[in-house]
Amino acid sequence: QVQLVQSGAEVKKPGASVKVSCKASGYTFTSYYMHWVRQAPGQGLEWMGIINPSGGSTSYAQKFQGRVTMTRDTSTSTVYMELSSLRSEDTAVYYCATHSSSGSIWGQGTMVTVSS
């Protein structure tokens, strides 16, 4: 079935980087843009950016420019989101999601904890 499966929880120290993966299955990977959204504990949803799995082009929210990198591997139908220079405020659940008129699919979320 159509699904997005994300990598497991991470614990990182301030200043480190984290790379979260999102593996797509059940549909043509290159047909739909992939979004990354995060949610701090008890807070709302925050859009981080988007990647076109076909050509690899990206667009990031200004807030994350310079710290986030989204990439994809078409051979494994996987997209990646790397966030660098982590700080405590980056503690959140990170989601990948794809939206179209055909439907909207979300990954199960990856908890990233930044703590010294």
Added chain:
Amino acid sequence: DVVMTQSPLSLPVTLGQPASISCRSSQSLVHSDGNTYLNWFQQRPGQSPRRLIYKVSNRDSGVPDRFSGSGSGTDFTLKISRVEAEDVGVYYCMQGTHWPLTFGGGTKVEIK
């Protein structure tokens, strides 16, 4: 950035009664292609968000018809005709017309 303002923050509802959530944007969400990219998402406790409505009023597959979306320009509404226990959760509007995409702050629906 486009600011999405939802109200109310919290919505206690009696089972079987209607509920309505408002979402206002700081600028028009009409895209140059003529579409209005306003979506509604539901997030049940402990779950990933799920899209209910896209482009203002189009229900996603599998979404009960008690959910409906309406509005235009800068003013949008999500209505639940008769609230059921499974509708408990937080509802978010999200605009996809202007970059960056932005979400409303959320409305928590709970049963009285």
